[in-house]
Amino acid sequence: DAGVIQSPRHEVTEMGQEVTLRCKPISGHDYLFWYRQTMMRGLELLIYFNNNVPIDDSGMPEDRFSAKMPNASFSTLKIQPSEPRDSAVYFCASSSQGIGSNEQFFGPGTRLTVL
Amino acid sequence: QKEVEQDPGPLSVPEGAIVSLNCTYSNSAFQYFMWYRQYSRKGPELLMYTYSSGNKEDGRFTAQVDKSSKYISLFIRDSQPSDSATYLCAMSNFGNEKLTFGTGTRLTIIP
Numbered sequence A: 001d002a003g004v005i006q007s008p009r010h011e012v013t014e015m016g017q018e019v020t021l022r023c024k025p026i027s028g029h030d031y032l033f034w035y036r037q038t039m040m041r042g043l044e045l046l047i048y049f050n051n052n053v054p055i056d057d058s059g060m061p062e063d064r065f066s067a068k069m070p071n072a073s074f075s076t077l078k079i080q081p082s083e084p085r086d087s088a089v090y091f092c093a094s095s096s097q098g099i100g101s102n103e104q105f106f107g108p109g110t111r112l113t114v115l
Numbered sequence B: 001q002k003e004v005e006q007d008p009g010p011l012s013v014p015e016g017a018i019v020s021l022n023c024t025y026s027n028s029a030f031q032y033f034m035w036y037r038q039y040s041r042k043g044p045e046l047l048m049y050t051y052s053s054g055n056k057e058d059g060r061f062t063a064q065v066d067k068s069s070k071y072i073s074l075f076i077r078d079s080q081p082s083d084s085a086t087y088l089c090a091m092s093n094f095g096n097e098k099l100t101f102g103t104g105t106r107l108t109i110i111p
Helices: none
Strands: A005-007 A010-013 A019-024 A031-038 A042-050 A053-056 A065-071 A074-079 A088-095 A110-114 B004-006 B011-014 B019-025 B030-038 B045-051 B054-058 B061-066 B071-076 B085-093 B105-110
Touching: A005 A088, A010 A019, A019 A088, A019 A110, A031 A074, A042 A065, A042 A074, A053 A065, A074 A088, B004 B085, B011 B019, B019 B085, B019 B105, B030 B061, B045 B054, B045 B061, B045 B071, B071 B085
Parallel strands: A010 A110, B011 B105
Antiparallel strands: A005 A019, A019 A074, A031 A042, A031 A088, A042 A053, A065 A074, A088 A110, B004 B019, B019 B071, B030 B045, B030 B085, B054 B061, B061 B071, B085 B105
16 A cells, blocks of 8 residues: 555645645545644644544634545645645544554645745 | 643754653543654654553563553664654544644754
8 A cells, every 4th residue: 555645745835825735545544634743833633534524623723724525535625715824744644443553644744835 | 731741852862872752641531652753754653552551662662651640751772873753652542543642852863
Protein backbone atom coordinates (compact mmCIF):
# COMPACT_ATOMS: atom_id res chain seq x y z
CA ASP A 1 0.00 0.00 0.00
CA ALA A 2 1.24 3.51 -0.81
CA GLY A 3 0.24 4.88 2.58
CA VAL A 4 -1.78 8.03 3.12
CA ILE A 5 -1.56 10.32 0.11
CA GLN A 6 -1.95 14.08 0.36
CA SER A 7 -1.99 16.73 -2.31
CA PRO A 8 -0.69 19.25 -2.97
CA ARG A 9 2.54 18.95 -0.98
CA HIS A 10 3.04 22.70 -1.03
CA GLU A 11 0.55 25.49 -1.53
CA VAL A 12 1.24 29.20 -1.65
CA THR A 13 -1.75 31.46 -1.98
CA GLU A 14 -2.85 34.99 -1.29
CA MET A 15 -5.10 36.09 1.50
CA GLY A 16 -8.76 35.72 0.60
CA GLN A 17 -8.28 32.86 -1.82
CA GLU A 18 -9.93 29.47 -1.44
CA VAL A 19 -7.63 26.58 -0.60
CA THR A 20 -8.52 22.89 -0.98
CA LEU A 21 -6.37 20.17 0.51
CA ARG A 22 -6.88 16.56 -0.49
CA CYS A 23 -6.32 13.23 1.19
CA LYS A 24 -6.53 9.59 0.20
CA PRO A 25 -6.47 7.30 3.26
CA ILE A 26 -5.04 3.81 3.41
CA SER A 27 -7.43 1.34 1.83
CA GLY A 28 -9.58 -0.41 4.42
CA HIS A 29 -9.10 2.19 7.13
CA ASP A 30 -12.37 3.44 8.57
CA TYR A 31 -11.10 6.52 10.43
CA LEU A 32 -9.72 9.67 8.86
CA PHE A 33 -8.21 12.61 10.75
CA TRP A 34 -7.21 16.12 9.73
CA TYR A 35 -4.52 17.88 11.79
CA ARG A 36 -2.79 21.22 11.66
CA GLN A 37 0.77 21.64 12.92
CA THR A 38 2.50 24.89 13.84
CA MET A 39 5.55 25.67 15.93
CA MET A 40 3.47 27.56 18.46
CA ARG A 41 0.56 25.16 18.91
CA GLY A 42 1.99 21.81 17.90
CA LEU A 43 -0.25 19.18 16.31
CA GLU A 44 -3.93 20.06 16.60
CA LEU A 45 -6.81 17.80 15.63
CA LEU A 46 -9.25 19.67 13.40
CA ILE A 47 -11.84 17.01 12.57
CA TYR A 48 -12.17 13.27 12.22
CA PHE A 49 -14.47 10.92 10.34
CA ASN A 50 -15.61 7.36 10.94
CA ASN A 51 -16.96 5.50 7.93
CA ASN A 52 -17.17 8.82 6.05
CA VAL A 53 -19.28 10.47 8.78
CA PRO A 54 -17.85 13.45 10.71
CA ILE A 55 -17.60 12.49 14.38
CA ASP A 56 -15.89 15.43 16.04
CA ASP A 57 -15.30 18.79 14.40
CA SER A 58 -14.69 20.72 17.62
CA GLY A 59 -11.15 21.49 16.53
CA MET A 60 -12.19 23.33 13.37
CA PRO A 61 -11.11 26.88 14.17
CA GLU A 62 -13.73 28.86 12.30
CA ASP A 63 -16.52 28.65 9.78
CA ARG A 64 -13.93 29.37 7.14
CA PHE A 65 -12.83 25.76 7.52
CA SER A 66 -14.86 22.87 6.17
CA ALA A 67 -14.14 19.19 5.55
CA LYS A 68 -15.89 16.51 3.57
CA MET A 69 -15.49 12.82 3.00
CA PRO A 70 -17.69 11.84 0.05
CA ASN A 71 -16.41 8.26 0.00
CA ALA A 72 -14.04 5.93 1.82
CA SER A 73 -11.07 6.81 -0.35
CA PHE A 74 -11.17 10.60 -0.47
CA SER A 75 -11.44 13.60 1.81
CA THR A 76 -11.00 17.34 1.40
CA LEU A 77 -10.26 20.18 3.79
CA LYS A 78 -11.27 23.57 2.46
CA ILE A 79 -10.39 27.03 3.74
CA GLN A 80 -12.43 29.90 2.34
CA PRO A 81 -11.36 32.66 2.58
CA SER A 82 -7.78 31.94 3.61
CA GLU A 83 -5.85 34.19 6.02
CA PRO A 84 -2.12 34.47 6.81
CA ARG A 85 -2.68 32.87 10.23
CA ASP A 86 -3.82 29.70 8.45
CA SER A 87 -0.22 29.13 7.34
CA ALA A 88 0.79 25.74 8.75
CA VAL A 89 1.43 22.14 7.78
CA TYR A 90 -1.81 20.19 7.42
CA PHE A 91 -1.69 16.45 7.95
CA CYS A 92 -4.18 13.79 7.10
CA ALA A 93 -4.03 10.48 8.98
CA SER A 94 -6.03 7.27 8.87
CA SER A 95 -6.53 4.32 11.17
CA SER A 96 -8.47 1.11 11.46
CA GLN A 97 -10.47 0.14 14.52
CA GLY A 98 -9.56 -3.43 13.78
CA ILE A 99 -5.92 -2.80 14.63
CA GLY A 100 -6.76 -2.30 18.29
CA SER A 101 -3.77 -0.09 18.97
CA ASN A 102 -5.22 3.28 17.92
CA GLU A 103 -2.19 3.70 15.64
CA GLN A 104 -2.70 6.49 13.15
CA PHE A 105 -0.82 6.54 9.87
CA PHE A 106 0.09 10.00 8.72
CA GLY A 107 0.49 11.39 5.26
CA PRO A 108 3.45 13.59 4.26
CA GLY A 109 1.50 16.78 4.90
CA THR A 110 0.62 19.87 2.89
CA ARG A 111 2.68 22.95 3.69
CA LEU A 112 0.35 25.93 3.30
CA THR A 113 1.59 29.49 3.08
CA VAL A 114 -0.96 32.30 2.91
CA LEU A 115 0.56 35.63 1.93
CA GLN B 1 -3.82 23.91 31.13
CA LYS B 2 -3.31 21.44 28.30
CA GLU B 3 -4.31 17.80 28.74
CA VAL B 4 -0.82 16.70 27.71
CA GLU B 5 2.31 18.68 28.54
CA GLN B 6 5.65 18.10 26.85
CA ASP B 7 8.84 20.12 27.03
CA PRO B 8 9.44 21.41 23.49
CA GLY B 9 13.23 21.51 23.92
CA PRO B 10 15.30 21.75 21.83
CA LEU B 11 17.43 19.03 23.34
CA SER B 12 20.97 18.37 22.08
CA VAL B 13 23.06 15.43 23.29
CA PRO B 14 26.28 13.78 22.08
CA GLU B 15 26.17 10.56 20.14
CA GLY B 16 26.04 7.50 22.40
CA ALA B 17 24.31 9.28 25.27
CA ILE B 18 21.09 8.11 26.90
CA VAL B 19 18.16 10.36 26.08
CA SER B 20 15.11 10.79 28.30
CA LEU B 21 11.94 12.34 26.92
CA ASN B 22 8.88 12.92 29.08
CA CYS B 23 5.22 13.89 29.06
CA THR B 24 2.73 14.56 31.80
CA TYR B 25 -1.02 14.41 31.43
CA SER B 26 -4.11 15.30 33.41
CA ASN B 27 -6.79 12.94 32.05
CA SER B 28 -6.86 9.80 34.21
CA ALA B 29 -9.01 8.06 31.58
CA PHE B 30 -6.09 7.74 29.17
CA GLN B 31 -5.23 4.08 28.62
CA TYR B 32 -3.17 4.01 25.41
CA PHE B 33 0.18 5.76 25.33
CA MET B 34 2.30 6.24 22.26
CA TRP B 35 5.45 7.89 21.05
CA TYR B 36 5.62 9.19 17.51
CA ARG B 37 8.81 10.24 15.76
CA GLN B 38 8.72 12.98 13.17
CA TYR B 39 11.64 13.71 10.89
CA SER B 40 11.96 17.15 9.37
CA ARG B 41 9.34 17.82 6.69
CA LYS B 42 7.75 14.39 7.19
CA GLY B 43 4.61 13.11 8.87
CA PRO B 44 4.77 11.54 12.35
CA GLU B 45 5.37 7.79 12.53
CA LEU B 46 4.51 5.50 15.42
CA LEU B 47 7.63 4.50 17.35
CA MET B 48 6.35 2.88 20.54
CA TYR B 49 2.94 1.88 21.86
CA THR B 50 1.99 0.93 25.43
CA TYR B 51 -1.31 -0.03 26.94
CA SER B 52 -1.88 1.04 30.58
CA SER B 53 1.08 1.06 32.98
CA GLY B 54 4.47 -0.58 32.75
CA ASN B 55 7.51 -0.72 30.54
CA LYS B 56 8.03 -1.75 26.96
CA GLU B 57 11.36 -2.24 25.27
CA ASP B 58 12.14 -2.32 21.57
CA GLY B 59 15.81 -2.36 20.68
CA ARG B 60 17.40 0.85 21.91
CA PHE B 61 14.03 2.32 22.87
CA THR B 62 12.16 1.89 26.15
CA ALA B 63 8.76 3.37 26.92
CA GLN B 64 7.57 3.73 30.50
CA VAL B 65 4.13 4.61 31.81
CA ASP B 66 3.41 5.61 35.40
CA LYS B 67 -0.34 6.11 35.62
CA SER B 68 -0.26 6.94 39.32
CA SER B 69 1.90 9.97 38.53
CA LYS B 70 0.34 10.60 35.12
CA TYR B 71 3.81 10.55 33.63
CA ILE B 72 5.26 8.79 30.61
CA SER B 73 8.83 8.54 29.39
CA LEU B 74 10.79 7.44 26.36
CA PHE B 75 14.41 6.41 26.78
CA ILE B 76 16.83 6.10 23.90
CA ARG B 77 20.06 4.20 24.60
CA ASP B 78 23.22 4.55 22.55
CA SER B 79 21.71 7.50 20.71
CA GLN B 80 22.60 7.89 17.03
CA PRO B 81 22.56 10.92 14.72
CA SER B 82 19.69 9.19 12.87
CA ASP B 83 17.61 9.60 16.06
CA SER B 84 17.59 13.36 15.49
CA ALA B 85 13.90 14.20 15.08
CA THR B 86 10.91 15.59 16.93
CA TYR B 87 9.32 13.14 19.36
CA LEU B 88 5.63 13.50 20.15
CA CYS B 89 3.79 11.68 22.89
CA ALA B 90 0.16 10.79 22.24
CA MET B 91 -2.61 9.30 24.37
CA SER B 92 -6.18 8.11 24.08
CA ASN B 93 -9.06 6.68 26.07
CA PHE B 94 -10.17 3.10 25.77
CA GLY B 95 -12.42 2.69 22.77
CA ASN B 96 -11.66 6.16 21.44
CA GLU B 97 -9.72 6.54 18.21
CA LYS B 98 -9.00 10.20 18.93
CA LEU B 99 -5.41 10.87 20.04
CA THR B 100 -4.28 13.80 22.16
CA PHE B 101 -0.74 14.82 21.28
CA GLY B 102 1.96 16.65 23.18
CA THR B 103 3.62 19.56 21.41
CA GLY B 104 6.73 17.49 20.68
CA THR B 105 10.38 17.65 21.76
CA ARG B 106 12.98 18.46 19.13
CA LEU B 107 16.02 16.22 19.65
CA THR B 108 19.43 16.58 18.02
CA ILE B 109 22.16 13.95 18.42
CA ILE B 110 25.57 15.48 17.86
CA PRO B 111 28.12 13.19 16.16
